[in-house]
Amino acid sequence: MTSPTEDFIEQMGLMAQSEGGPRIAGQILGYLIVEGEPRTLAQMTEALKISKASASTNARLLVLKGSVRRVSPVGQRQDAYEALDFPNLAVIRALGDRFRDHADKMTEISAGFPESHAGARERVSRFADFHRKTADFIDAWTEKLAEDAGLAATDREDTR
Amino acid sequence: MTSPTEDFIEQMGLMAQSEGGPRIAGQILGYLIVEGEPRTLAQMTEALKISKASASTNARLLVLKGSVRRVSPVGQRQDAYEALDFPNLAVIRALGDRFRDHADKMTEISAGFPESHAGARERVSRFADFHRKTADFIDAWTEKLAEDAGLAATDREDTR
DNA sequence: CGGGATGTTCAATAAGGACTGAACGATTTG
């Protein structure tokens, strides 16, 4: 009773939620991936049964996150959005950035512990290092992914 | 004004929230890391100004996530909790598991696309592969981290 | 100029989840 397309879009919505984001953003991304070609806000509202406001807001959110790009063909009144070749590459990058931010904050805090709390300082510092190493690792991974993307790597660092 | 300890605990709370979890869970973990030794629920409620219910619920959540363990010294009425040496190792593992789960779901869905939607099937499939590869990479990383954890654990004297 | 699309913004609503106080059950102590 449910088509693969519906299943996928639904799954993408759930996945987005499990990552702490808006469900609709995931659904839009799923829709754009399935379609494979630019789609307008009107088409999204129609296909996903969502309001114009949600379509607009979440589509722009996806652009900000680097999963989607806005295309504006000449002679076309409506804006259209299109999924990038590797929509979640930027998401993984952002994940690494978050780890690094946390690591830096923790390191800075650890430096503030006085000698009388050397143990705590050591533990906090180790905690920070753990995060920084993980950030480095994720960076290396996105690096590699970007290479594999190869031909499609035209969208490396255009947003933000 | 604010001590490094307070800063760290606050930061851990914010970090937990940014990952979509309860703020208090992060604070408890921060508290346990700073203390470096088992602490009871009563001590948590006192130190963090939280309710008994929150302390109990979130401490057990941390155990579930694998960041903390419960210790029950003999002749001690109160349960106590202690941060693991690498509290977030399990968290990263869970991250990898989530990627793999998503990948599997997507792959299964992609198989359902009929020949008439071969393009969509291909795109969904590639999306799934991307996640699976990322899951594999994260697994490899946790593998490596676990080694380090093993080394660090051996130069400490406490064992379980 | 209107008139009609189209995209964005904003206030209001709905939904979900965190947090708490209080009740409960279990265990210990005297």
Next chain:
DNA sequence: CAAATCGTTCAGTCCTTATTGAACATCCCG
């Protein structure tokens, strides 16, 4: 056994955020 201590559960409250409808701004075409 009675009293006290401790952990868990649960209903209720609060707070955040997603989602929407409607107002608004902009652009295009006649």
